[in-house]
Amino acid sequence: QRPLWRAGSLTDAATVLNILFAICLFNPALCTLKGVISTTRVCLPVKIEKFSAAPRGPGHAMQATLNAENGSLRVPSPRGANGDDDSEAESFQDGRTDEVDRETRGRAFAWCRDFLSGSWKSISEADFQIRIVSGGLSNLLYMCSLPDHVHPVADEPARVLLRIYGAILQGVESLVLESVMFAILAERALGPRLYGIFPEGRLEQYLPSKRLRTDQLAVPELSAEIATKMARFHQMVMPFNKEPKWLFGHIDKYMDQIKTLKFVREAHVKKFNKLMKYDLPAELESLRSLLAATRSPVVFCHNDVQEGNILRLDGCGEKSTDNLMLIDFEYSSYNYRGFDFGNHFCEWVYDYTYHQWPFFKADLEHYPNREQQLHFIRNYLSESGRYSNRDDHTQVEEELLLEANRFALASHFFWGLWSIIQAKISKIEFGYMVSALCSHIIQWGK
Structure with missing residues (x-):
C-alpha cells in the first residue's frame, strides 16, 4: 500500500488536508477502505x-x-462473517477471541516496517509481536511491538497502536476528516502522536x-x-x-x-x-x-x-x-x-x-x-x-x-x-x- 503520510514535523495541517484530497482524487482505489469495525455499546443478553x-x-x-x-453457545471466528450473513455472534462460550489471524498479522508487520523503518525494518515477521487490544468499539485495535532483544533506533517507538478502521466509519470523507483531526490534535499535544496513515487505518503512539x-x-x-x-x-x-x-x-x-x-x-x-x-x-x-x-x-x-x-x-x-x-x-x-x-x-x-x-x-x-x-x-x-x-x-x-x-x-x-x-x-x-x-x-x- 502506498503511504499517505509519514511521521514528522507537521507545520501546517492544511498541507495534510491537501495531500489527502489530492491522493483520493487521483488514486480512487486508495479510497476504498477495507477495515473492520469494533464498537462499544451493549447490554447483557x-x-x-x-x-x-x-x-x-x-x-x-x-x-x-x-x-x-x-x-x-459456540465460539465463532471473528473473520467468519461476511456481507451476506449476520456478523454478530449471539454468544461466546469462552469469551472473546485472543488470537490474531495470519492475514492481519502479515499486514500489520508490513505497515510497521514501511512506516516506522529503522529497527522495524530489520526484524523478521517471526520476531514481530502483535496482540489484540480490547475496548475498541468502532475500530479493531492491536498493539505492535519490537521483540525484547531488538532496541529502537534514536527516538523511534518500541511499540505502537495499530488502528484498523471499522466498516461504519469507512469512506473518503471520514478518512480525510479524521486523519486531519488526529494530526492537528497530536500537534497540539491533545492526543497521541501520529506515525502513519494508510487507507485501512493508521499507526499511533502508544501511551503508557x-x-x-x-x-x-x-x-x-x-x-x-x-x-x-x-x-x-x-x-x-x-x-x-x-x-x-x-x-x-x-x-x-x-x-x-x-x-x-x-x-x-x-x-x-x-x-x-x-x-x-x-x-x-x-x-x-x-x-x-x-x-x-x-x-x-x-x-x-x-x-x-x-x-x-x-x-x-x-x-x-x-x-x-x-x-x-x-x-x-x-x-x-x-x-x-x-x-x-x-x-x-x-x-x-x-x-x-x-x-x-x-x-x-x-x-x-x-x-x-x-x-x-x-x-x-x-x-x-x-x-x-x-x-x-x-x-x-x-x-x-x-x-x-x-x-x-x-x-x-x-x-x-x-x-x-x-x-x-x-x-x-x-x-x-x-x-x-x-x-x-x-x-x-x-x-x-x-
Whole structure:
C-alpha cells in the first residue's frame, strides 16, 4: 500500500488536508477502505424483570433490574462473517477471541516496517509481536511491538497502536476528516502522536496508561477533570464545517440504511422486528421537536466521551489534576454541546469490560444524580469562564441540566440505530443487537 503520510514535523495541517484530497482524487482505489469495525455499546443478553424510568430531567435517575440469560453457545471466528450473513455472534462460550489471524498479522508487520523503518525494518515477521487490544468499539485495535532483544533506533517507538478502521466509519470523507483531526490534535499535544496513515487505518503512539473504568466516572476528582477536558475540547477551533449537521445527518443516514437491512439469524430477526415496533420515524420527529426547543450552543464536540476513550496516563501521580487524555476522535465534529453532556452521563450506565456475551452490562442506577451532574457542570463552566456573573449561576446550571438530559435521549436514539447497523456489518465481537434493544428500552421505558 502506498503511504499517505509519514511521521514528522507537521507545520501546517492544511498541507495534510491537501495531500489527502489530492491522493483520493487521483488514486480512487486508495479510497476504498477495507477495515473492520469494533464498537462499544451493549447490554447483557438480558431479560428485563423490572423496569421503571423516571423522566430524563435533572436529578432523575432510572432504575431497572437486568438478569442475564444462560445458554449453550459456540465460539465463532471473528473473520467468519461476511456481507451476506449476520456478523454478530449471539454468544461466546469462552469469551472473546485472543488470537490474531495470519492475514492481519502479515499486514500489520508490513505497515510497521514501511512506516516506522529503522529497527522495524530489520526484524523478521517471526520476531514481530502483535496482540489484540480490547475496548475498541468502532475500530479493531492491536498493539505492535519490537521483540525484547531488538532496541529502537534514536527516538523511534518500541511499540505502537495499530488502528484498523471499522466498516461504519469507512469512506473518503471520514478518512480525510479524521486523519486531519488526529494530526492537528497530536500537534497540539491533545492526543497521541501520529506515525502513519494508510487507507485501512493508521499507526499511533502508544501511551503508557490505563483506560478508565465505568465506576471511576463517578469519582469526584476524575469527574471534575473530565469536565475540564471537555470544556477545553469545546473551545477548540477546527477547520471543519461549523454547521451542526452531524447528529441528525447521521441519524437520517442510519434510518435509511436500516430500511434496507435483511437479517438471517432468527435471533436477530426477532430483535429487529421488536425494534421496528417502536415506530422509529415517529419517535425521531418527537426528538427533533424536543431538541429544537432546547437551547444548546454549537461547539466542537468529541461525541463519544465514554470511559474507554479516556486514558489515565502513567507517571502523573494519584494527586495530579492533569493526568487524563481524551482519545478516539472518529465521531468528533461540530455539534450541539448538550450531546456531549448527555452522552457522557449515559455512559455512566454502561460497563464494556464484561468478558462474556454480550460483552457489556448496564446498570441504570448508575446514571448520575442531580448533585453528580451539577458537580460536572460546575467544573465545566468554571473552565470555560461562564461564571462571570455570580447572580446567574443557578439559572445557567439549571439550563445546562435540562439541556444535558434532553440530549441524553438523542444519545440513546443515535447509538441504538448505530448498533442495529453494526449488528449487520461489524466483525467485532460484541452484542450490537442486544445493545440496540437496551438503548431503546432505556429511552422509552418499554
